[in-house]
Amino acid sequence: MDDHTLFAQAIRVSLEDLGMEVVECVTTGEAALEAALRTRPEVILMDLGLPDQSGLAAGAAIIEAWPEAKILALTAMSERTLVDEAIRLGFRGYLTKDTPVTQFANAIRSVIDGQQVLPHRLVSPAGSRPEDGHAALLASQLTLREREVLELLVQGADGRSVARHLGISQNTVRTHVQSILTKLQVHSRLEAATFAVRHKIVAVPGTGDGRPDTASLLVRSS
Numbered sequence: 001m002d003d004h005t006l007f008a009q010a011i012r013v014s015l016e017d018l019g020m021e022v023v024e025c026v027t028t029g030e031a032a033l034e035a036a037l038r039t040r041p042e043v044i045l046m047d048l049g050l051p052d053q054s055g056l057a058a059g060a061a062i063i064e065a066w067p068e069a070k071i072l073a074l075t076a077m078s079e080r081t082l083v084d085e086a087i088r089l090g091f092r093g094y095l096t097k098d099t100p101v102t103q104f105a106n107a108i109r110s111v112i113d114g115q116q117v118l119p120h121r122l123v124s125p126a127g128s129r130p131e132d133g134h135a136a137l138l139a140s141q142l143t144l145r146e147r148e149v150l151e152l153l154v155q156g157a158d159g160r161s162v163a164r165h166l167g168i169s170q171n172t173v174r175t176h177v178q179s180i181l182t183k184l185q186v187h188s189r190l191e192a193a194t195f196a197v198r199h200k201i202v203a204v205p206g207t208g209d210g211r212p213d214t215a216s217l218l219v220r221s222s
Contacts, residue, residue: 007097008025008047011045011101011104012025014101014104014105015104015105015108018101018105020105020108023039023041024039024041027050027051028050028051028052028053028058029050029052029053029054029055029057029058029061030052030053030058032044032046032050032058032062033058033061033062033065036062036065036066036069037062037065037066040066042070042112043070043071043072043092043108043111043112044059044062044069044070044071044072045072045074045108046058046059046071046072046073046074046091047074047075048073048074048075048077048082048086049075049076049077055073055074055075056073056082056085056086056089056091059071059073059086059089059090059091060089060090063089063090063091067090070092070111070112071090071091071092072091072092072093072094072095072107072108072111072117073086073091073093073094073095074095074097075094075095075096075097076096076097076098077096082094083118083119087116087118092111092115092116092117093107093110093111093116093117093118094117094118094119095107095117095119096119099119100182102178102179102182103182103183106141106179106182106183107141110140110141113143115140115141116140117141135195135198135199135201138183138184138185139184139196139199139201141183142180142183142184142201143179145166145176146176146179146180146183147201147202148166149162149166149173149176149177149180150180150192150193150196150201150202151196151202152165152166153177153180153189153192153193153196154193154196154197154202159173159174159177177189177192180192184196
């Protein structure tokens with residue numbers, strides 16, 4: 001069994017353990033098009049190294065036939081040109097295979113929510129300060145509840161205060177904080193608060209709800 005197959009199986013098990021349904025796993029671009037149009041999954045994970053054609057070409061064919069398709073590129077290659085091309089073709093995001101499972105799941109949910117997901121280190125937006133584009137992109141992944149928690153962190157609230165203010169448990173607060181750190185790619189609550197203030201990303205508090213189970217189509221190389 002080759003590394004690609006092992007990786008695909010590991011991701012499938014990990015996503016299913018997190019409550020997501022992987023509706024099908026195929027190995028070629030041609031099979032991906034057929035499966036996508038037949039199953040209409042919420043998200044398609046597209047390996048860019050397919051045996052019959054590039055994942056970019058396969059994804060473009062799916063989008064042409066089904067413009068509403070939400071495709072997340074999956075690859076071991078960390079090349080900015082590939083990111084640019086994937087987004088130009090209509091992909092909703094780009095993940096490298098060294099992405100932690102939790103962040104992987106967050107990325108899938110973000111794409112389902114209509115957001116775009118890109119590796120921080122591979123984004124190179126136009127503008128006076130690239131970091132501002134990075135910050136906006138990262139911040140777009142936050143849920144309303146996470147922004148609410150982040151706003152309280154900016155105000156100096158500790159975990160107990162956040163829990164009391166929002167009417168949730170401290171364990172839930174810790175879960176939200178960890179998700180915030182992952183999405184903003186920072187390592188502490190202080191860094192997250194500083195990041196939010198510097199880039200003015202804290203929005204007016206809203207409400208957050210639990211997320212439903214999701215379904216995905218995993219397209220891997222054989």
